[in-house]
Amino acid sequence: MSNRRILAVYGHPDDEGQVTGTLAHFLEAGSRVTLVCATRGEVGEISDPSLGTAETLGYVRELELRAAMAQIGLADVRLLPFRDSGMAGTPENDDPRCLHQAPAETVVEQLVGIIREVQPHFVFTWDPNGGYGHPDHIAVHKHTVAAYDAAGDSHAFPYVGEPWTPERLYWGAFTMKRFARMWMEMEERGLLPEPLDPERRLRFENAMKEPDPAVHVIHDVGHHVERKRAAAGMHRSQFGENSMFARIPEDLRQRFYATEQFFQARPAISDPAEPVHGFGH
Secondary structure, three states, X not given: OOOOEEEEEEOOOOHHHHHHHHHHHHHHOOOEEEEEEEEOOOOOOOOOHHHOOOOOHHHHHHHHHHHHHHOOOOOEEEEEEEEOOOOOOOHHHHOOOEHHHOOHHHHXXXXXXXXXXXXXXXXXXXXXXXXXXXXXXXXXXXXXXXXXXHHOOOOXXXXXXXXXXXXXXXXXXXXXXXXXXXXXXXXXXXXXXXOOOHHHHHHHHHHHHOOOOOOOEEEEOHHHHHHHHHHHHOOOOOOOOOOHHHHOOHHHHHHHHOEEEEEEEEOOOOOOOOOEEOOOO
């Protein structure tokens, strides 16, 4: 893996948490890794008012992202010039500056330019549902897939570099179902500060009924769990000291964070064989 180039594309600072262990693995092996974040997460919640304001949050979250990636030695962090779209149905969705409203061609052109510059072998991004349906996660998925397919086409965006086709495209298979299972087990153990509210409980119960996603790669990142924890801890404006993530006991931390699972979208895998372990296949 020492000669591999890796590109990860996500929507907000902290989205990269689902792939932090894998990125750390590639860096440790000597690969070159680039992380692209499409927004600065300007409309995220603020866990502690001393950490930022609505006006400064984008700047704060960019610094947190760079600090998080420094925990695994990832220096090549790039941010696109789009605004956080907020949750579906909120006024932020209508902001013409947000990623949700950006013309597809505008976003895809920028990502094609990055792919042709970086020339990655593997590309990672969100799954089609964006984990839990966030508009920016879905947009990043859609635009990254389109850019992956266009980057090798000499007729597509010919002015942004020489064509390059990455070897593989993956998206994460860490779904709301896994989060729901963790939250509900923590509630059963009495580790939450208060019971789940009815709306969240219903959402988690519905998620638990969903079928498991197709998984092609199961990657053991157990020896990176502490580095993942350190990286996540840099996102202080989102995950305060009293957040649920700070309460996860060690046995659950290992169970839920010691593996990262992926679906291989390009080239497509038609044979529903057992998942492989790691990226050496």
